Amino acid sequence: MSQARPSPAEDATHMRRALVLAARGMGSTSPNPMVGAVLVRRGRVLGWGWHARAGENHAEREAVLHARRRGFTARGATLYVTLEPCCTQGRTPPCTQFIIAQRIARVVAGAQDPNPKHRGRGFGLLRRAGIDVTQGVLAEACERLNEAFSHWITQQTPLVTVKAAMTLDGKVATANGESKWITSSVARQWGHRLRMESDAVLVGVETVRMDDPSLTVRLRGARKKAIRRIILDSRARTPLTSRVIGDEHAALTTVVVTRAAPARRVKALSRRVSVVLAPKVAAGVDLRWLLARLGAEGVTRLLVEGGGTVHASFLRERLAQRIVFFYAPKILGGRDARRAVGGAGARSLTEALRLEGVRWRRVGPDLMLTARMAVVLSARPDVHRHH
Numbered sequence: 001m002s003q004a005r006p007s008p009a010e011d012a013t014h015m016r017r018a019l020v021l022a023a024r025g026m027g028s029t030s031p032n033p034m035v036g037a038v039l040v041r042r043g044r045v046l047g048w049g050w051h052a053r054a055g056e057n058h059a060e061r062e063a064v065l066h067a068r069r070r071g072f073t074a075r076g077a078t079l080y081v082t083l084e085p086c087c088t089q090g091r092t093p094p095c096t097q098f099i100i101a102q103r104i105a106r107v108v109a110g111a112q113d114p115n116p117k118h119r120g121r122g123f124g125l126l127r128r129a130g131i132d133v134t135q136g137v138l139a140e141a142c143e144r145l146n147e148a149f150s151h152w153i154t155q156q157t158p159l160v161t162v163k164a165a166m167t168l169d170g171k172v173a174t175a176n177g178e179s180k181w182i183t184s185s186v187a188r189q190w191g192h193r194l195r196m197e198s199d200a201v202l203v204g205v206e207t208v209r210m211d212d213p214s215l216t217v218r219l220r221g222a223r224k225k226a227i228r229r230i231i232l233d234s235r236a237r238t239p240l241t242s243r244v245i246g247d248e249h250a251a252l253t254t255v256v257v258t259r260a261a262p263a264r265r266v267k268a269l270s271r272r273v274s275v276v277l278a279p280k281v282a283a284g285v286d287l288r289w290l291l292a293r294l295g296a297e298g299v300t301r302l303l304v305e306g307g308g309t310v311h312a313s314f315l316r317e318r319l320a321q322r323i324v325f326f327y328a329p330k331i332l333g334g335r336d337a338r339r340a341v342g343g344a345g346a347r348s349l350t351e352a353l354r355l356e357g358v359r360w361r362r363v364g365p366d367l368m369l370t371a372r373m374a375v376v377l378s379a380r381p382d383v384h385r386h387h
Contacts, residue, residue: 006040006043006078008137010043011080011108011134011137012137012138014038014040014045014078014080014108015080015082015108015110015138015142016138017036017080018036018037018038018048018080018081018110019082019110019138019141019142019145020036021036021037021038021048021049021050022034022035022036022050022051022059022082022145023036023145024036024050024052025051025052025053026196026197027198027224027227028052028053028224029051029052029053029054030054030148030149030199030299030300031054031152031199031298031300032051032054033051033083033145033146033149033150034050034082034145034146034149035051035058035059035081035082035083036048036050036059036082037049037050037059037060037063037080037081037082038080039063039064039066039067039072039077039078039080039104040080041072041076041077041078046067046070046072046074046077047063047065047066047068047069047072048062048063048066049063049064049065050062055092057092058085058086058092058095059081060081060085060095060098060099061092061095061098063079064079064098064102074102074103074104075103075104075105076104076105077104077105077106078104078105078106078107078108079099079104079106079107079108080108080109080137081107081108081110082109082110082111082142082145083109083112083113084109084111084113084119084120084122084123084135085099085107085122086113086118086122087118087121087122087125095122096122096125096126099126099131100125100126100129100131104131105131105132106131106132106133106134107123107126107131107132107133107134108133108134108135109123109135109136109137110135110136110137110138110142110143111139111145111146112135112139114143114149114150114153115154116154123135147159148300148301149300151300151321152299155295156292156295156296157291157292157295158199158200158291158294158295158299158300158302159300159321159322160304160314160319160320160321160322161194161198161301161302161303161304161320161321161322161324162304162311162314162315162320162322162323162324163191163194163303163304163305163323163324163326164305164323164324164325164340164341165182165187165191165326165328166182166325166326166327166328166340167328167330167331168327168328168329168330168331169332170341171332171333171334171337171338171340172306172308172338172339172340173210173337173338174332174337175334175337175338177210177211177338179210179211180211182330183326183327183328183366184328184364184365185364186363186364186365186366187326187328187363187364187366187368189219190326190363190368191326192217192218192219193219194324195216195217195219195227195303196217196219196224196227197301198301198302198303199227199228199298199301199302200227200228200229200294200299200303201215201227201228201230201303201304201305202229202230202231202232202302202305203229203230203231203304203307203310204232204233204306204307204309204310205231205232205233205234205235205237205238206307206309207305207307207310208238208239208242208244209238209239209242210307212239212242213243213244213305214243214244214247215227215229215243215305216247216249225249226252227252228253228254228299229249229252229253229254230254230256230290230294230302231244231253231254231255231256232256232284232285232310233255233256233257233261234256234257234258234260234278234280234284234285235257235258235260235262235265236255236257236261236262236265236266236275238255238269240268240269240272244273245269245272246272250273251273251274253273253274254273254274254275255273255275255276256275256276256278256285256290257276257277258277258279258280258284258285259277259280276293278290278293283313284313287313287314287317287319288319291319307338307342308338308340308341308342308343309342309343311341311342312341312342312343312344312345313343315341315353315373318353318373321372321373322370322371322372323355323370323371323373324368324369325340325368325369326363326367326368326369327366327367327368327369328365328366329366353373353374354373354374355371355372355374356371356372356373356374357370357371357372358370358371359371
């Protein structure tokens with residue numbers, strides 16, 4: 001006997017559950033998207049799952065297996081999934097094939113596959129197999145969840161977020177380099193959350209020389225404690241005594257140099273960490289070349305943490321898609337204090353970089369500004385579907 005079709009409100013309720021599940025994969029699924037799934041029959045939730053890590057089961061399979069462990073079959077059930085089921089063979093089999101084999105009656109999906117080569121194909125295969133497909137439920141939220149994956153799969157470069165913590169007058173350190181701590185511990189925890197969500201964090205060599213940061217994830221309950229660390233260092237000036245060179249996570253450190261770097265310094269760094277020779281431009285490292293390389297290596301989300309010159313380079317060349325600025329209720333003043341965004345700056349107001357989707361949030365005594373850069377990038381269709 002066929003079951004009554006759930007109302008749009010019921011579909012939305014189950015999709016919200018799937019979104020919460022999908023977010024559990026934040027920071028660990030790259031270069032795959034985050035996906036959550038819920039299996040339901042006649043209003044009863046049978047099982048649920050999410051994609052936890054690249055190469056492991058996708059969310060659809062996890063939901064069915066979870067239901068099976070609870071004594072339920074998937075036959076005749078409705079599967080709620082945040083992203084269009086994949087239809088190609090990769091490190092795991094196609095989810096469309098698995099769904100059809102399980103005799104699932106209906107699939108409710110949020111976002112379409114962002115890959116132009118596969119967009120809509122999964123839905124088509126399911127419909128041809130006689131499965132009822134509803135798409136676009138909470139689509140905006142589902143698309144926003146995988147903003148970085150969508151950018152990477154279409155542009156073949158990571159989504160770049162510029163993050164800075166500063167005083168109200170835009171200073172990140174005093175003239176003598178003192179910066180600990182401008183913002184509160186609450187704001188710093190948010191900063192570590194940004195690291196956990198990213199595949200790599202990037203800083204300039206001056207930040208390493210002045211602050212000697214560890215660039216690790218220090219967040220209570222975090223699933224990972226270290227991420228890839230990228231140091232822009234055109235002349236190989238990174239001190240061999242710095243934390244990013246000598247700690248237990250040194251294998252995750254990459255120092256990016258150019259031909260301007262002395263061979264002996266490059267050799268010394270190469271004994272301890274990865275060293276990449278990048279093309280040189282007037283400002284130092286060719287950032288477009290670097291982003292293309294990182295994208296080819298599966299980095300989907302890059303967090304840029306300074307300093308001011310590095311921030312200015314990413315912003316001026318319009319290579320960043322998002323900013324996250326933390327503002328402490330303090331004023332430093334002074335011409336020589338270090339700025340969050342350096343460089344020559346805009347020559348006129350018409351050259352000012354514009355933001356959209358601006359949101360303010362109170363974090364302890366500080367304010368957090370999140371926004372998107374008002375830049376439209378062209379899509380590149382010559383890419384492959386995830387797995």
